[in-house]
Amino acid sequence: MPNTKRRRLVATTVAVTLGATALAACGSSDDDSETESGPVSLTYWTWTPGMDKVVDLWNKGQGKEEQINVTVKKQASGDTLVTKILTAHKAGEAPDLVQAEYQALPTLVSNDALADISGDVGDAQSKFAEGVWQQTTLGTDAVYAVPQDIGPMMFYYREDLFKKYDLTVPTTWDEFAETARALKKKSPDTDLTTFSANDSGLFAGLAQQAGAQWWTTEGDKWKVGIDDAATQKVATFWGDLVAEGAIDNQPMYTPAWNKALNTGKQIAWVSAVWAPGTLTTAAPDTKGKWAMAPLPQWSESENVTGSWGGSSTGVTTDSEHKEAAAKFAAWLNTDGEALNALAKEGGIYPASTSAQLSGAFQTPPDYFSNQADFYTEAAEIAETTAPSAWGPNVNVAYTSFKDAFGAAAKNKSDFTDALKTMQDDTVADMKKQGFGVSE
Amino acid sequence: MTSARRKSYGVKGAPYAFLLPATVLFLLFFALPIGYALWLSFRKVRVSGLGLGSGARTEVWAGLENYTDALTDSELVDGALRVLGYGCIVIPVMLGLALLFALMLDSDKVRLAPFTRLAIFLPYAIPGVVAALLWGFLYLPDVSPFYFVLDKLGLPQPDLLDGGPLYLALSNIAVWGGTGFNMIVIYTSLQAIPAEVYEAAKLDGATPVQIALKVKIPMVAPSLVLTFFFSIIATLQVFSEPTTLKPLTNSVNTSWSPLMKVYQDAFGKGDIYAAAAQAVIIAFVTLVLSFGFLRAANRRTRQEAAR
Numbered sequence: 001m002p003n004t005k006r007r008r009l010v011a012t013t014v015a016v017t018l019g020a021t022a023l024a025a026c027g028s029s030d031d032d033s034e035t036e037s038g039p040v041s042l043t044y045w046t047w048t049p050g051m052d053k054v055v056d057l058w059n060k061g062q063g064k065e066e067q068i069n070v071t072v073k074k075q076a077s078g079d080t081l082v083t084k085i086l087t088a089h090k091a092g093e094a095p096d097l098v099q100a101e102y103q104a105l106p107t108l109v110s111n112d113a114l115a116d117i118s119g120d121v122g123d124a125q126s127k128f129a130e131g132v133w134q135q136t137t138l139g140t141d142a143v144y145a146v147p148q149d150i151g152p153m154m155f156y157y158r159e160d161l162f163k164k165y166d167l168t169v170p171t172t173w174d175e176f177a178e179t180a181r182a183l184k185k186k187s188p189d190t191d192l193t194t195f196s197a198n199d200s201g202l203f204a205g206l207a208q209q210a211g212a213q214w215w216t217t218e219g220d221k222w223k224v225g226i227d228d229a230a231t232q233k234v235a236t237f238w239g240d241l242v243a244e245g246a247i248d249n250q251p252m253y254t255p256a257w258n259k260a261l262n263t264g265k266q267i268a269w270v271s272a273v274w275a276p277g278t279l280t281t282a283a284p285d286t287k288g289k290w291a292m293a294p295l296p297q298w299s300e301s302e303n304v305t306g307s308w309g310g311s312s313t314g315v316t317t318d319s320e321h322k323e324a325a326a327k328f329a330a331w332l333n334t335d336g337e338a339l340n341a342l343a344k345e346g347g348i349y350p351a352s353t354s355a356q357l358s359g360a361f362q363t364p365p366d367y368f369s370n371q372a373d374f375y376t377e378a379a380e381i382a383e384t385t386a387p388s389a390w391g392p393n394v395n396v397a398y399t400s401f402k403d404a405f406g407a408a409a410k411n412k413s414d415f416t417d418a419l420k421t422m423q424d425d426t427v428a429d430m431k432k433q434g435f436g437v438s439e
Numbered sequence: 440m441t442s443a444r445r446k447s448y449g450v451k452g453a454p455y456a457f458l459l460p461a462t463v464l465f466l467l468f469f470a471l472p473i474g475y476a477l478w479l480s481f482r483k484v485r486v487s488g489l490g491l492g493s494g495a496r497t498e499v500w501a502g503l504e505n506y507t508d509a510l511t512d513s514e515l516v517d518g519a520l521r522v523l524g525y526g527c528i529v530i531p532v533m534l535g536l537a538l539l540f541a542l543m544l545d546s547d548k549v550r551l552a553p554f555t556r557l558a559i560f561l562p563y564a565i566p567g568v569v570a571a572l573l574w575g576f577l578y579l580p581d582v583s584p585f586y587f588v589l590d591k592l593g594l595p596q597p598d599l600l601d602g603g604p605l606y607l608a609l610s611n612i613a614v615w616g617g618t619g620f621n622m623i624v625i626y627t628s629l630q631a632i633p634a635e636v637y638e639a640a641k642l643d644g645a646t647p648v649q650i651a652l653k654v655k656i657p658m659v660a661p662s663l664v665l666t667f668f669f670s671i672i673a674t675l676q677v678f679s680e681p682t683t684l685k686p687l688t689n690s691v692n693t694s695w696s697p698l699m700k701v702y703q704d705a706f707g708k709g710d711i712y713a714a715a716a717q718a719v720i721i722a723f724v725t726l727v728l729s730f731g732f733l734r735a736a737n738r739r740t741r742q743e744a745a746r
Contacts, residue, residue, distance in 0.1 A: 082709070083709055111496060112496070220488045251686060259581050395708055396707075399708065407692070433485075
């Protein structure tokens with residue numbers, strides 16, 4: 001279901017604390033202080049649906065006054081776009097503006113593809129939660145992108161069926177496991193949910209909630225913590241549920257998954273704020289029967305969530321009009337009118353905190369018309385997003401996840417072995433490339 | 440070309456002038472990209488420290504490193520073995536069916552021949568990705584009408600997207616899509632056999648089955664060789680079917696076939712150097728296998744002709 005990926009928003013707080021010394025080199029060495037004169041034409045690579053309509057607002061309004069015209073070039077989402085940007089950058093032909101998921105920013109920055117726009121985005125920083133903004137600075141003084149959308153994670157469930165099977169909404173992961181088992185006892189053909197190995201972002205978000213820091217730096221070296229205690233806890237939890245048959249092990253976003261959600265064969269989904277869009281197409285018959293609650297916690301005293309998806313707008317080092325491009329990026333992601341249009345045309349959940357409760361977000365999504373305070377609660381949950389820690393080869397770790405956890409879910413084997421494989425693959429790739437890696 | 444040149448080289452230069460456009464296009468869009476892929480396959484990226492900053496990544500000479508990595512990579516070898524197993528099912532079944540259908544269509548007794556021919560050929564006109572999606576839906580127990588019927592009849596419902604049956608499921612898509620094309624190739628060459636040959640066989644008292652086995656099949660041997668040749672190449676390059684089924688099941692991983700591994704390394708991991716080396720290896724193996732087969736087939740035909 002590609003539209004899910006498109007809708008992936010994000011969230012968070014990054015704690016990628018990259019060595020500031022190492023960054024000094026790529027920091028603000030680009031001369032972007034050139035003053036613009038005459039009409040400027042910019043190209044923007046994005047996968048957000050309806051972006052051309054949002055850009056029209058700029059081209060007819062502020063852009064017309066400042067003689068900055070932006071052209072949208074629609075792209076495929078996620079990792080394929082990263083590769084395309086890097087390839088174009090190699091030829092010195094990258095577009096002025098690009099959309100990039102937060103976890104791709106270190107990869108783009110390490111390839112010197114994104115420009116530091118700290119001097120050109122005005123007071124944009126004040127519009128975002130600190131953790132969200134930090135993801136675009138990679139913990140330095142530079143600013144490599146302006147946050148666009150976020151995807152705080154939540155728990156979605158069939159309200160009517162929870163009542164029917166006499167289940168309570170789990171607030172901790174222990175209760176979640178009990179709920180899954182209780183449901184299996186009452187209705188053996190029904191699953192609470194599935195463990196899907198085909199979207200690594202979900203697992204990354206769950207690990208993030210548990211406190212995992214997959215990539216950190218120690219001086220001149222990276223430390224990969226995929227196989228850390230927090231992630232092991234998450235892997236064991238889901239592995240046990242799959243092994244004992246308390247939940248399903250089939251991938252999501254398949255016709256079978258759609259049917260399971262639509263017919264009440266699966267009655268809950270751990271997802272993110274963009275879930276209403278996915279459910280609308282996957283389970284159209286159950287509209288109004290779902291409800292959203294905060295993600296279950298690892299202990300009762302905690303209140304924290306992870307993020308799944310989300311993206312930002314960056315300016316490339318190849319752009320000849322960085323100042324104009326940065327101005328547009330700031331407008332797109334902070335201007336009230338622009339964000340309203342983005343929500344309406346692109347269905348995104350804005351990273352800008354002030355936009356999370358205005359305009360389109362004053363009323364619940366159509367699919368959740370039964371839950372009047374959907375977006376009020378969503379905004380509260382978004383505030384509790386744990387920091388994320390991305391590194392320069394997230395793509396390798398994600399691929400390894402799909403293969404290793406896909407096999408483990410299929411065979412109902414030990415998930416911690418799969419996690420070890422993921423860690424080893426990631427470290428081996430970094431070493432092969434020559435990154436400094438501490439054991 | 441100046442008029443002076445045309446005068447002096449006149450006729451001599453003409454063939455070269457005619458060849459020029461093709462040569463330029465060949466060099467530009469065929470030889471050059473292959474050369475660049477070869478060049479890339481001997482390179483790699485060297486990162487220093489944290490890999491951040493403009494000077495942290497440099498492209499360096501890798502020698503044969505990418506090749507040794509690829510050849511010792513168990514994923515690539517496993518993928519090759521999977522494709523071998525897949526090919527052992529697809530090629531005999533597909534060509535067997537194509538030959539059978541072609542012979543049946545060519546017999547005098549067949550009715551509705553044009554319609555049947557079109558019906559068998561039609562799946563070939565459906566793009567591979569669409570065919571794989573279509574079959575993927577039919578393989579998924581929860582949405583497949585076949586499973587519904589099996590369920591109602593109380594019959595066992597095999598999981599087609601796992602283990603051994605997965606090979607059958609994938610082969611089925613290829614056979615469904617490819618049989619028609621191969622049938623047309625064989626059928627066309629059957630049509631080209633002069634009628635006197637059949638007449639002679641009939642006068643000698645040959646039955647239709649004997650005619651098919653002893654006359655028709657040997658006479659269409661060259662097109663069988665051709666279809667076999669195409670099928671080997673298509674099998675080694677299998678990509679879209681497993682890629683399309685991948686999201687539907689945990690059993691197909693990102694490097695199921697060698698070409699998927701190339702794609703994954705180039706566009707998933709961003710390592711175009713390793714991907715280039717693997718692509719070169721796959722191209723080389725394809726060349727060796729397909730031309731090896733052609734040579735062997737030609738030698739046999741020559742021997743038979745000499746006999």
